[in-house]
Amino acid sequence: MDAFSSLPDPILVLILKYLPDFTSLDVLIHASPVMSSIFDRCAAEIIENVASRNMSSCFRYILQHAGSAAVANETWSDVAEFHSAQTWSNPSKGVLKSLPIPVLRRLVTSASNVEYLCHIFLHTHLHRIHSMKPTHLLHPGTRLDPYAVTKYDPALAGLKYSIPDTGPPSWVEIQRVLRALWRLSTYYELGFAMPLLQSKPGEQTKVQDLSYQDFWTHLPWWEIDEMECVYEHLIEIGELDLFQPGNCAPLSRLPPGPLENEDGSCRLSPVPQDDALGNKWGQSQEALQRKSPASHFFLSLCHRGPNVSSRVLGGATWQSFRRLGFGFWDLKRMSQLEMMNPPLNLHRDLTTSSMKQKPYTQDDLKFTWMSVLSNK
Template identity: 25%
Template sequence: MSQHQSDIFTTLPWHILEAILEKLEDLSSLHSIYRASPAVFSLLHEDGTARRIIQRIMDSSMPAETRVLICKFACLRWNARLVADMDSFIEQYVNNDKYTNLPRELPLGTLCDILAASATIHYLAHAGIHEMIDRCMALEFFHTKNEDLKYMRGFGRHPTGPRERMYQEDVGAPSAVEEQRVIRALWSVFLTWELRDAVYGLSPRLNWSADEVQKLQNLHTENIWHCEQTWKGHVSGQLMEEARTMVEWCSCLFPTLPCPVERYHAAKALARRAQWQYQCNCPPPRAIDIGKRDDEITSEALSYKFVTRRLATHCISPLLHVSFRVFRCFGFVFWDQERMAALGLLPSRDGSPALPQAPRSELDMYARWVSILNADELDEIEERKEHFVPGTERPVCGI
């Protein structure tokens, strides 16, 4: 049987096929069908059809922040020559949030680049999510037996009071909130990698001065977004922490590729493989679920808020001045409250039944977070405390 005869979409009128494609759950699904179906391939090559379908899938299945990042990525792929230097990039692509829709003038090649990038990001997102969940499930948590404990002394070497092993639960597949947070972080990383590729990749498209190239090379990927987060004034730390988490995970995925541009090309190659899809049983989140939880996706994760506003700042916390960096490899910045409660690190959502592994007191909750860290990390926290100047927000000596 020929390929055309096995393509069920060839029997459909194009207006019906277009209506079906617009109802797909995400762009990676459209990418798979586009590669497999000659009928869909032909339809998307009709003038304006691909942009219209992609835009409608974005509108129905993605939070606004992710749509903006995708539009920025498309415009940078299409009009990179308009970016004269680092300041120009920040002005056009970092501080400008008017990218709400794909331009009508986008060529088909750029639209196909969006689909390929979406497929790659879907692969990276699920591979990263499952690896970080596995790390969480491999942790050995301990909680205090003494429910009346009010303060922990000598937590690094001699924990106060007896402790016992606590067992966490796995709540299963990632929720819509968790998946969309990871996907948002990866799109921000891809956008900055695209800039690096355009400036000093294998076939640079921008003729920047040596000073501007050096400035970009010396800038960490996630720090490019610092201006945007300062300007927005909300969830700035979390957005940067999300990007840092995925940058570190990608560096672990490609350990022999130290350069961001090399990792970018290696990641994009994943979408061109015949068996590129990450093998997991996660159902695609329904668009209605994403719409209902859009506010939760864009708000601060409870785990990030707890670490930065209580664990690192509360006077009775044994991890005073702790950096979120030490928890980064576990993906805590992405997890929703249900997963953090199942791990036994945070209370359940209000109105939900209490879990057996729920923290029994504030100090018990602190003890569990302490048990995550190794001796070197605990020593680093002690060193930070010794160099911390009261009344400031940072330690001296740059520790």
């Protein structure tokens, strides 16, 4: 007997609407025939309610367009018309209600997959940065000619230091990963639903032959960069098949230990308050609309773009730092990693009063960034 069969329908609707995430929703409507039936009656309302607690309002529209992409639309003659038909700023009322129930069910499964991929991405990349062994200059304050330093020189390095545990991901960091995953999901969904849709009128390039970068070419470069970081990670772990419609996430393969919230619980990360402290650390809602602090810093060193080698950083391109997830981390995490500020352990590194008097310069920070690339 279904455990939910004794409850009145209004209570069942409330249970579904206030589930903590799409994974719980997906599991429940597949496990309970009663809940499955209730979901079919008010699917759009339930999805929108769950999304309101999981996704930033500034990109919740992506959820709607991921659903729209699953329905072949003969009014779109090319990809440009698909984009122009969407409202890329705010969710529109009634979009989900116009979609058939099978599409909405598939959307819930896709949302569950996105949550799964977000979880393993953050686990992997937090572990990756905590495995780094960067160094500071042996004599902080030493003036270096940035264009004369072409590689990391161990002779100038102090002791390697271990990265401390910088804590769980913030709301802004999670939302950056979710945004990238949803855009990749939309790209794959449209390629499945309308593989012959052209990229431009008269061109032979179809969606299935169009890269996701070209599909989203109208976006700011740093949002495309977020997708590139996620995509490279999915290739590494072999999970690209989760973007194929109907495939379910192998939840049994989630890393041990859930991603805790900043308050130590396993609840969803709270929406940050737009206050002075949040703005300082890049943890405000507005920060989600800007490039990450690390990518902003890299551009200030490179001057010519993220894909151009930086002479200041030993010829490295942004891709080397993207692999560490730097495009997602907020300023607080980058500061805790000692990659965006004077060393937190500066007082322990300096043993003489003469060294303490030397200022910490941007050259010292460049050296620390280069030290991360010493084995590449």
